[in-house]
Amino acid sequence: MCKAKSCCRIFVMTVRISLPALLILLSACTMSAPTDQHSDHSQMETHSNDESTLIIEDRSGPSEVAFAVQGPRGIFTDFGISHTKEMHLIIVRDDLRHFAHLHPTRDREETWSVSFTPPAPGNYWMYADFVEADATPHTLRWERKYSGDPEPHGIVQDFSREKTLDGITFEAEKISTANGQEFHYHITDVTGSLVTPEEYLGASGHSVLISPSGDFVHTHPNHGMDHGDTEGIVFMTAPLSDSFYRSFTQFQIDGVVRTVDFDWER
Numbered sequence: 001m002c003k004a005k006s007c008c009r010i011f012v013m014t015v016r017i018s019l020p021a022l023l024i025l026l027s028a029c030t031m032s033a034p035t036d037q038h039s040d041h042s043q044m045e046t047h048s049n050d051e052s053t054l055i056i057e058d059r060s061g062p063s064e065v066a067f068a069v070q071g072p073r074g075i076f077t078d079f080g081i082s083h084t085k086e087m088h089l090i091i092v093r094d095d096l097r098h099f100a101h102l103h104p105t106r107d108r109e110e111t112w113s114v115s116f117t118p119p120a121p122g123n124y125w126m127y128a129d130f131v132e133a134d135a136t137p138h139t140l141r142w143e144r145k146y147s148g149d150p151e152p153h154g155i156v157q158d159f160s161r162e163k164t165l166d167g168i169t170f171e172a173e174k175i176s177t178a179n180g181q182e183f184h185y186h187i188t189d190v191t192g193s194l195v196t197p198e199e200y201l202g203a204s205g206h207s208v209l210i211s212p213s214g215d216f217v218h219t220h221p222n223h224g225m226d227h228g229d230t231e232g233i234v235f236m237t238a239p240l241s242d243s244f245y246r247s248f249t250q251f252q253i254d255g256v257v258r259t260v261d262f263d264w265e266r
């Protein structure tokens, strides 16, 4: 069991690589995990997919998420631009009920920060999603616990294939191919006319798939703004490793970013 409080506090890793190890640690640590939402400047080793070692140093306060990226030779600063931003921060509660996609800004101390108050208490996964200047991608995950009663909790699967937000209807379907999965979206307005999303962060849509174990896949439409054909807007992924995912897909329509979620079995 975990004796050191900091053991459970920060998990930083490249998600696809060492998830089993993380889960073992997590299950060992959950019961004695601290429930305060303030983190020390603690840090933990991570294992990266490209031989480099980057870790998150959590500098968060009560109403913001703040962090620095530490490299082997000190604070890492060599960020590149990915989808118009140097840093994307995806936050999801570990039962996949709450999702946010934020863009922290960096100060002179190289602290990335963005205000964030969780919509409900619970355990949240934070994914810092960025590229190096040479385009090497990283997804570093850590967790934050927000104390209080998490109220309804747990994953409730919903396999409906049509959802309506503010009069806009999103239909989604998955097609398995030899190379992986395709997710096709059709968007229509109240009159039934096709809606073409505006460009948002350099793409016509952004889709993040997250599994109950925290596996993370970020994908974008494969053919730009093309929405007029029968295929709809298509997001492709390599074969998914877990048996269940919830996708959180974002489109900008009429100047407003809409997030629609769908559940999928592999």
Ligand SMILES: [Cu+2]
Residues within 6 Å of the ligand: 083, 201, 205, 206, 207, 218, 219, 220
């Ligand atoms: Cu994206």
